[in-house]
Amino acid sequence: MQKTSNAGVQNTQEEKFSHWQVLNPVFYAKQFIGWTKTSYSMLAIGWVIISFISFGMGSTINGFTWLTWLASGLGWTTVIAIKEAKPFNGLFGMLSALIYIYVAWVHSNPADAVLQLTYIILLDLPVLLIPSWVKNAEKKVRFIHETDIRGEKLGKKFWYTAIIIIAVIAFTAAYFFETLVLHTPRPISDSLVLGTGLVGAVLTTFRFSESWYAWLLQGAMQIVLWTLTVLAGGVLGPSALVILVTYLMYFANDITALFQSPWFHHKQYNEEARNKNSLSVSRR
Numbered sequence: 001m002q003k004t005s006n007a008g009v010q011n012t013q014e015e016k017f018s019h020w021q022v023l024n025p026v027f028y029a030k031q032f033i034g035w036t037k038t039s040y041s042m043l044a045i046g047w048v049i050i051s052f053i054s055f056g057m058g059s060t061i062n063g064f065t066w067l068t069w070l071a072s073g074l075g076w077t078t079v080i081a082i083k084e085a086k087p088f089n090g091l092f093g094m095l096s097a098l099i100y101i102y103v104a105w106v107h108s109n110p111a112d113a114v115l116q117l118t119y120i121i122l123l124d125l126p127v128l129l130i131p132s133w134v135k136n137a138e139k140k141v142r143f144i145h146e147t148d149i150r151g152e153k154l155g156k157k158f159w160y161t162a163i164i165i166i167a168v169i170a171f172t173a174a175y176f177f178e179t180l181v182l183h184t185p186r187p188i189s190d191s192l193v194l195g196t197g198l199v200g201a202v203l204t205t206f207r208f209s210e211s212w213y214a215w216l217l218q219g220a221m222q223i224v225l226w227t228l229t230v231l232a233g234g235v236l237g238p239s240a241l242v243i244l245v246t247y248l249m250y251f252a253n254d255i256t257a258l259f260q261s262p263w264f265h266h267k268q269y270n271e272e273a274r275n276k277n278s279l280s281v282s283r284r
Contacts, residue, residue: 031086036260039080046076046249053245059238064103068239071099072246079253082204085141085262090127094120100243107229107240108184111174111194112222115201122201140207141263159208163199171195185232189225196221209263212254219251 035043054069055061074096081092097116104113142150144159174191178184196218203211226244257263 028092031081035080035084035086038256038260039084042249042253042256043077043080046080046246047073049249050076050242050246053242054238057238064106064239067099068103068242071096071103072242075100076246076249076253079250083253083257083261083263090124094124094128097124103239103243107243109186109190109193109225109229110178110182110184111187111190112225114174115194115197118198118201122205126205141209142207143209159206163203166202167195167199170198186225186228189221189228192221193218193225212257212261212263215254215257216251219247219254222247223251 050069050072054065054072059065074092078093078096097119100116101113104110104116144156147159148155171191171194174194175187178187178190184190196214200211200214200218203214223244226240226247229240230244232240
């Protein structure tokens with residue numbers, strides 16, 4: 001009983017500390033440790049590119065320029081950190097998403113704005129509210145087909161079906177809402193962004209490696225959407241260009257993830273889970 005009690009106290013203390021640390025700047029500073037050289041280089045180059053396009057191309061600099069620059073920079077930092085299995089989504093991701101919602105809405109891309117809201121709900125709030133979500137993130141990553149190997153209650157059939165349903169419902173709802181209610185200029189590309197992005201967010205929330213395939217597809221859809229937005233021009237054209245270039249960098253980051261991210265290279269953790277599941281079955 002004493003051992004159980006001590007464990008309970010320890011878990012409570014750990015949970016309190018975890019809740020506190022996700023609001024502590026020092027916690028996020030430590031998340032920069034242990035990245036690959038490629039990721040460090042991409043982070044620095046990305047901030048330089050975003051800053052140049054925002055302030056160095058002769059466009060009028062105003063409050064909207066600074067907002068777009070901040071959203072793009074924070075978003076860029078967050079996606080690279082996620083690739084490194086570091087929980088930057090949280091404060092960084094939420095701040096970026098909130099600004100993106102405003103920018104996307106101003107540019108008449110409402111489905112993209114809704115997508116950013118789902119990022120907050122599925123990717124940022126879990127980090128801030130559920131301490132266990134950020135602990136040992138790399139050990140929880142697996143492919144959908146590995147759910148059966150790891151002895152999980154929800155197997156690959158459930159997840160494959162869920163993904164298809166989520167994508168179809170998200171695209172259909174967004175398309176009809178934009179065409180029948182809002183009458184936006186880019187309903188198809190905008191709705192495709194929501195459908196693919198929502199799938200990516202769900203897969204990331206439940207720590208599936210396939211999320212990066214969804215992010216690649218979503219990145220391509222984002223590039224199409226914001227290319228059309230830039231071509232449409234208007235007084236806010238420069239900010240749309242910043243967003244477009246940022247999504248191009250996101251796409252490059254997603255490609256590098258396929259080769260060096262813990263989201264794809266986690267055999268040792270799967271072996272541990274497989275052995276644990278086998279031991280559990282043998283004891284029954």
